[in-house]
Amino acid sequence: MELAKMSLTELRRLQSKVETEIRRRSDSARRDLLKKMQKMAAEEGLSLSDLLPNAAATEEKSTPNKRKAKAAGKKPGVVPIKYRNPANPTVGWSGRGRKPQWVIDWLAQNKPLAELEAVGA
Numbered sequence: 001m002e003l004a005k006m007s008l009t010e011l012r013r014l015q016s017k018v019e020t021e022i023r024r025r026s027d028s029a030r031r032d033l034l035k036k037m038q039k040m041a042a043e044e045g046l047s048l049s050d051l052l053p054n055a056a057a058t059e060e061k062s063t064p065n066k067r068k069a070k071a072a073g074k075k076p077g078v079v080p081i082k083y084r085n086p087a088n089p090t091v092g093w094s095g096r097g098r099k100p101q102w103v104i105d106w107l108a109q110n111k112p113l114a115e116l117e118a119v120g121a
Contacts, residue, residue: 009108016104083116092118 003011021106034048039047085102093100099107106116 003076012108013105017101044083081118084118086116094108 012031017081038048050066068097079094079096082095083103085091085092085093085100086106087102091100091102103116107113
């Protein structure tokens with residue numbers, strides 16, 4: 001891959017993909033390490049907050065959303081799809097969280113997000 005021959009749009013798209021992959025791998029490694037540390041502490045009858053003063057905040061961040069919602073007495077719900085991928089209408093996005101790559105690509109072409117709105121949304 002010759003970066004010098006790529007357009008600015010292609011370079012930005014590549015940069016976005018690289019940043020997303022780095023973030024995904026970093027988050028995955030962090031979660032895996034936290035699980036290992038929690039398991040080791042539990043084997044000794046301790047929790048991470050017993051060992052590290054700031055671990056309570058870290059443990060809360062690692063709790064899956066369903067568990068947080070359940071603990072708060074809320075039912076996790078499915079958010080309706082607000083935007084549809086024009087290339088593949090079976091793929092959608094609720095408009096919450098990180099933008100999927102197809103939305104990023106769409107916006108990179110200076111096309112309005114409103115054109116992706118799902119019918120009946």
